[in-house]
Amino acid sequence: MLEVLVGLLPGLIWLSFYLKEDLHPEPKRLLLLTFLAGAGFSVIALVLQLAVNNFLPPLNFAPTSFSLREIVTLVLPLFILAAIEEFRFDCCIGGARRDEEKARAKERVYSHRDEFGQWDPKMQRPELWSLYNGRIHQGEHMRIFPLSNWTELDIWHYLHREEIEIPSIYFAHEREVVERDGMLLSVGPEIQPKGNETPLKKMVRFRTVGDRTQTGCVESEATDTAAIIDEIAIAKVTERGATRGDDRFSEAAMEDRKKEGYF
Secondary structure (H helix, E strand, O other): OHHHHHHHHHHHHHHHHHHHHOOOOOOHHHHHHHHHHHHHOHHHHHHHHHHHHHHOOOOOOOHHHOOHHHHHHHHHHHHHHHHHHHHOOOEEEOOOOOOOOHHHHOOOOEEEEOOOOOEOHHHOOOOHHHOOOOOOOOOOEEEEOOOOOOOHHHHHHHHHHHOOOOOHHHOOEEEEEEEEOOEEEEOOOOOOOOOOOOOEEEEEEOOOOOOOOOEOEEEOOOOOHHHHHHHHHOOOOOHHHHHEHHHOOOOOHHHHHHHHOOO
16 A cells, blocks of 8 residues: 555646646646546556557667657557557547548548458448447457537537536637647747747637647637637638648548558
8 A cells, every 4th residue: 555655646746736837727627537547547558568568569760760740640550559459449439520630521430440450441331320330350349439420619519508617728828839830839848949930929729639749729819618619610620630730741641540540
C-alpha cells in the first residue's frame, strides 16, 4: 500500500500545480476523472510498452530527417495495432464522423478491418436500414463509430441542450499564436516561431483538440455554446479541414492512414 501511495504522490503534486497555474483551467471534475483513469490504465500502458518492445520493428531512419509531425503520423498506427493485437479486441469504438473529412465520408458505422488491422473498401458491409453485420473471422476486428452520422452542429446542439460542461479551450480566449501552413498554431515548447514568423496574440478557440504540433485554432469571439452554434452554422470548412495538419500531407493523407490502421 505504501508503494502505491508513493507512486501516486508525484501525480498529485503535478495535478495541484496545474490547477494553480493553468490560465485556461478545465473543469475540476473532469481533471479528477482523467487523473483516476490515468492511474487505472497504468497496467494497460505497461502491457502496451511490452508489446512495443517485443512486436514493433526498430525505426531505421534518422529522427532529424523527419519533422515531429511526420514522426507522430508514422508511429500512431503502430501503437494502435499493437494494442489491438495484445488485448485481442473484437471491436474498438471511435468518435469519427462522416462530415469531418473526405476519407471519412464513405466510412461505415461498423468498419471492418482485416487480420493486419487494415481497411479494405471491398470488405465493407452494406448498412441498409441501419442493420449492421458484426461477424468477423479470427484476428479481424471492427472499428465502430456510433456518431458517424452526426455533424459538428449536431454535437454542439446536444452539448447546449444537455448543458454539458466542457473544457474552456473550446471557447474563445486570448492566446499567443503563429501562422504556419495556413493554420494558427499555439506558441509553446513544441511550437516556436520560425524564420519570419511573428507571434501574435489573438482571440481564438479550438474546434478540435489533438496533438499540439498538428492542431491549429481558429479566430473566434464565441464564449458560450449558443455563440459557437451560430458560428458553425455559417462555417464552410469542417473542423479537421480547417485545423488538423496531419490531414494535409496529401489529398489522400487520411485515406492512406485509414488503410494503415490509424482509425
